Amino acid sequence: MNTDFHKLLFEMSEALVTDELAALKFLSLDHVPMRKLEAIQEPKAFFEVLQEKDMIEAGNLAFLRELLYRIGRIDLLVTHLGSSREHMERELQVQGRAKVSAYRQLLYGIAEDLTPEDVKNVKFLLQKQLPKNKLQDNASMLQVFLEMERNRIIKEDDLTMLKDILKAFRADIKKKIDIYEEKKKDNYSKEELRYPVSVSVHPGEQGAEGKTTNLAVETYKMKNIPHGYCVILNNHIFNNPKQNRKGTVKDGEAVKRVFKWLQFETVEHMDLEAKEIFEKVKEYSKRDHRNMDCFVCFIFSHGEKRKIKGIDDEFVNIKDLVSCFSGSNCPSLAGKPKVFFIQACQGSVGHPAVAVEADFSGHPETDATPSTSIPDLADILIGMSTVEDYLSFRWAESGSVYIQCLCDKMKLLCPQGIDLLTILTTVNEEVGGKEFIVSNQMPGGKLEKQMPQIITTLRKQLIFEIPQGQPSKE
Template sequence: MNTDFHKLLFEVSEALVTDELAALKFLSLDHVPMRKLEAIQEPKAFFEVLQEKDMIEAGDLAFLRELLYRIGRIDLLAAHLGSSREQMERDLQVQGRAKVSAYRQLLYGIAEDLTPEDVKSVKFLLQKQLPKNKLQDNASMLQVFLEMERNRIIKEDDLTMLKDILKAFRADIKKKIDIYEEKKKELRYPVPVSVHPGEQGAEGKTTNLPVETYKMKNIPHGYCVILNNYIFNNPKYNRKGTVKDGEAVKRVFQWLQFETVEHMDLEAKEIYEKVKEYSKRDHRNMDCFVCFIFSHGEKQKIKGIDDEFVNIKDLVSCFSGSNCPSLAGKPKVFFIQACQGSVGHPAVAVEADFSGHLETDATPPTSIPDLADILIGMSTVEDYLSFRRTESGSVYIQCLCDKMELLCPQGVDLLTILTTVNEEVGGKEFKVWDQMPGGKLEKQMPQIITTLRKQLIFEIPQGQPIKE
């Protein structure tokens, strides 16, 4: 890594104080899960996480510039990043340039505008909604906002309670929220035509039709089954790092109120039998079924620990309407971390679930004819490798879990979440350590196959933050 880059981050970190670090963490919540940010106590660790998330790197410090601009550290912008307030104001007017959402900007601006007396008033009016220990005198307004978000008192598309609180003593700030909401209506997230069909208006504009949402009201919502192959009969195929994937999925789906169970090290026949077993269960009092499969693979196939293969199509077919009538009309979701071939996308030293340092995992189907209400999220497109870090888990599954932690509380549907995963994973480059000196750069492109007929939005339990 560039020495000058590290020196720059060190010098910036030395200039930041505790309150400024808290502000930077708050403004980064759209890109880094809260659980990671909560553990950070000093700026250097914060910058390390931003590097892990590919938000900053040598030669690309746009996000760092924006963060420093947002917290008013123009001196650091000028001294270390060669920018100015005027330059940043021009840059951030370019559509798509700003990485801090309008929602985060609004809340941070409100926190900055409130006087100490205002903050006391907000805490007083929240006594029935938040635990007393979260409203102590030393709790900052940003900390109060975080607790309000955890408890779903506020979210990006619902600031009603915050407006009700502020209108009594800060009508000027309440007005700012009104303006934000009006702009949000004008810039409402466009619905992809391929997912949510629309009609062409008189001037060629797309008129979006209302889209139903799958019911998600039972507790538990359904089974989340993890089939995780780590130790193979042939030790050279062992998949280091896959335990981390299992831990991440269990953490997220237990939080999402699924009955989550993991089965380790299955032969090909056992994979099929386990999937078939769950398809025969009674799902009448459940809303959904989720299955994660972590292993090696080839095109449209998953490898068991015995080096035999099972067809993805056969696994998915267990959940057709005729084979699993108690889930008919309900969403069935499969996530597959495995290679679909032995070719790397030509382009982090990581691994691919195939073999070697950067390990690879190959698999999934290209179509699911005659099967409705099924979504398959595949770590890579057909014929290509899928990468896994031996220390921290697979690139695709870890990114998926991070995005679900970030976006499920905002009511974002699964298809949109998976699209953000495609964008992030597809934008990375991976150094594969093979026969080439120093390794070679490859890329990975996940794929979504869906016959969902409605939006799939996972309900977040009231007042229940994600557990470590």
């Protein structure tokens, strides 16, 4: 039991008044069910619920700081949490840090802006939509909003009724809703980040005359043991035996060796249907990652453009899988790196080979895709075995070209303190330099190539340090 932590919560609860508690409850509705909040009558009970929901704990008071900032209790922010208005303004500008949705911020801001006369007008205009006992004189605007939400009169993507009500006497606030809707529309259109070519970031870029410019790039913290989950979703045996993926077991074994060596809690799930792939990813997003630094997920299967195939021949969108780890869906990993590696084709086209010596002679198999699309969030990296529309190759005896190369490079370069993006760039170079003979009607087959891809919104360097006292290789 952390005495100082509970003393802090007690002192803050004593300083909060009834209207402020109502505001805190309203702003927390995205994280705590309404029925749970409705039963709360005093601040201490509210703080207990936040602890139950893992929204606050000793050493992690980011959500509490945001709530106090939103309701204007800067005095508590300064005296009890060692923060300030300016610090919070900077903090909440960082993508993914804000836990109170823009929608709930908007409604709370409107409630604060409305005068008592405005509130009366709103209640009058809602008489046909809400029961009279919900529109009594002592009902606050936040309570009215809750009733409107409960009756589906307003919701995050439909504020038409509220705009119609306000435009008659508060056109300025109606304009705020218009701005919110425009921003939401813009964000939706930017939901997917698309990179037509591979992206690499190096700690030192070559400047003029070949000189290296050293940039001070911050590094993600990797201090917990284990660092996080390394989840492997490996489809080997399909309902249609012709689609079985020989060699994929070797990939799973290689990944487990490397990531156990790197001190991750590594687990493999075999032969999942499309729905099971999504449910398994969602399950891990709901776990408690507060004492972990990172999340890593490998997905091995067939695929098509922007999709992963389950053993049942159904597909799941890669965007939906990654979205499980958004800040709101997985708050305990907010600000921490989420890494996905996809071994699957993204189409049926082969890269034509150029006139260089072949590295392989043989007939590799192909996997067929996931998406080059990720939600517009920070701290996410997707390593793709191939670029969009193209094939990805796998050897039946030894595993996939991309995954085996990735594991080899991590064993070699992690002990040197090389960051993940640089490692993946060396993988791109090595895999992109190989040639594969693919069987077709032509005598001897034809030469094809494979080009992996890196999709990233990482904000810092991600370095997997090897454990103290262990050899430089697994």
